[in-house]
Amino acid sequence: MPNPVDEFKQARKQVKALHKAFPRADYLTGNHSALPSRQAAKLGLPEDILVDFKTLWGLEGWTIHPRYADLVIDDVIYRHGDKGKGGLMAAYKNAIAEFKSVVQGHLHAQAGVVYHANGKDCVFGMQVGCGVDHNHPAMNYGKVYAAKPIVSCGVVYSPKVAFVEPMFM
Numbered sequence: 001m002p003n004p005v006d007e008f009k010q011a012r013k014q015v016k017a018l019h020k021a022f023p024r025a026d027y028l029t030g031n032h033s034a035l036p037s038r039q040a041a042k043l044g045l046p047e048d049i050l051v052d053f054k055t056l057w058g059l060e061g062w063t064i065h066p067r068y069a070d071l072v073i074d075d076v077i078y079r080h081g082d083k084g085k086g087g088l089m090a091a092y093k094n095a096i097a098e099f100k101s102v103v104q105g106h107l108h109a110q111a112g113v114v115y116h117a118n119g120k121d122c123v124f125g126m127q128v129g130c131g132v133d134h135n136h137p138a139m140n141y142g143k144v145y146a147a148k149p150i151v152s153c154g155v156v157y158s159p160k161v162a163f164v165e166p167m168f169m
């Protein structure tokens with residue numbers, strides 16, 4: 001990575017492309033996108049002195065949800081994935097804990113849909129992997145782990161039917 005200023009410029013280009021492809025979106029703030037406010041808090045600075053996320057990245061038409069938010073659409077919970085249960089099969093465990101279908105990211109090396117049923121209902125836990133290139137220097141922190149990111153895309157048809165499509169690049 002060249003330096004923080006150039007990295008920001010490169011990131012802005014990528015965000016612009018995503019915004020063009022998806023002019024309307026719900027964005028769930030994660031641990032990485034919360035870094036500026038986390039750093040400000042560490043220094044004892046109020047979050048109010050920061051430019052808000054939507055303005056910073058030019059995201060007109062997007063709804064930005066705060067960190068740890070649960071967005072519920074058609075009885076399916078969408079969350080970043082850095083809360084609730086973690087470890088292997090985290091989305092599945094969260095679906096059981098909520099007894100509601102759960103879609104989450106955060107855990108780069110997991111992807112898939114696992115169902116759980118009792119006598120009355122059936123829910124799924126969907127782990128959507130991520131969209132990162134693990135060979136990029138920004139991902140150097142993951143070099144020590146054997147499991148690598150799975151680039152994938154999740155599609156939810158209903159609270160009962162969902163698919164994850166892995167994408168090998």
Ligand SMILES: [Fe+2]
Pocket residue numbers: 030031032080082105106107
């Ligand atoms: Fe995350």
